[in-house]
Amino acid sequence: MLLIGQYDSPFVRRVAIALRLYGLSFEHRPWSTFGDADKIAPYNPLRRVPTLVLDDGETLIESTAILDYLDELAGPEQAMIAGSGPERRRALKICALATGLGDKGVSLLYERVLRKDQSKIWVERCEAQIGGVLDVLEKQRAAITSPYWFGDRIGHADIAVACVLRFTGEAHPQLFNAARYPALKTHAARCDALPPFQEIVQPLRPPSGD
Numbered sequence: 180m181l182l183i184g185q186y187d188s189p190f191v192r193r194v195a196i197a198l199r200l201y202g203l204s205f206e207h208r209p210w211s212t213f214g215d216a217d218k219i220a221p222y223n224p225l226r227r228v229p230t231l232v233l234d235d236g237e238t239l240i241e242s243t244a245i246l247d248y249l250d251e252l253a254g255p256e257q258a259m260i261a262g263s264g265p266e267r268r269r270a271l272k273i274c275a276l277a278t279g280l281g282d283k284g285v286s287l288l289y290e291r292v293l294r295k296d297q298s299k300i301w302v303e304r305c306e307a308q309i310g311g312v313l314d315v316l317e318k319q320r321a322a323i324t325s326p327y328w329f330g331d332r333i334g335h336a337d338i339a340v341a342c343v344l345r346f347t348g349e350a351h352p353q354l355f356n357a358a359r360y361p362a363l364k365t366h367a368a369r370c371d372a373l374p375p376f377q378e379i380v381q382p383l384r385p386p387s388g389d
């Protein structure tokens with residue numbers, strides 16, 4: 180398997196960490212969505228990452244769809260999400276909130292670095308969406324006493340939240356005031372201390388508007 184994308188992307192990172200935690204071997208192509216768009220295009224016409232190329236040439240896109248496939252490979256005992264029912268729905272919702280927050284953070288970053296004149300309406304909307312999700316996630320995490328969101332074992336929801344928090348803190352430090360989000364801060368620190376999180380990491384390298 181070939182994983183395309185840089186680890187400063189929270190989406191690529193959540194996939195790479197899941198691959199590592201599942202013990203699945205993969206090759207990494209740290210191609211940049213802007214600088215290496217022509218290399219990515221033959222695998223993914225959207226020129227987006229993560230893109231996962233399987234050994235038979237099949238290509239998977241979208242982190243959630245990629246994780247769905249990895250869960251299948253790992254099998255129901257190892258899968259880092261419940262197979263069905265309310266716990267699966269709750270986990271998927273946390274993942275969706277976290278990745279939606281990541282989407283808004285990426286949009287806001289592109290707005291800042293790629294446009295000369297930022298749209299005030301768009302910036303304010305993204306900031307409100309990011310703040311709203313952080314508040315909801317903080318409240319939910321603060322109400323949970325187990326080490327991870329759904330018990331003693333790490334799951335996709337934990338990974339998504341931790342990866343997106345790291346990205347948000349780097350891309351928009353003014354929006355992630357750790358004092359306002361103590362439960363999320365503790366959550367991220369717990370995940371970031373694990374070996375796969377320490378190994379699979381890259382400081383943010385935003386695209387340049389030149």
Ligand SMILES: N[C@@H](CCC(=O)N[C@@H](CS)C(=O)NCC(=O)O)C(=O)O
Pocket residue numbers: 187188189190212225226227228229240241242243278282285
């Ligand atoms: N929903 C996608 C989001 C992926 C995404 O936004 N990736 C960014 C990098 S962080 C990207 O490819 N940006 C280039 C673009 O969207 O054109 C997923 O979960 O995989």
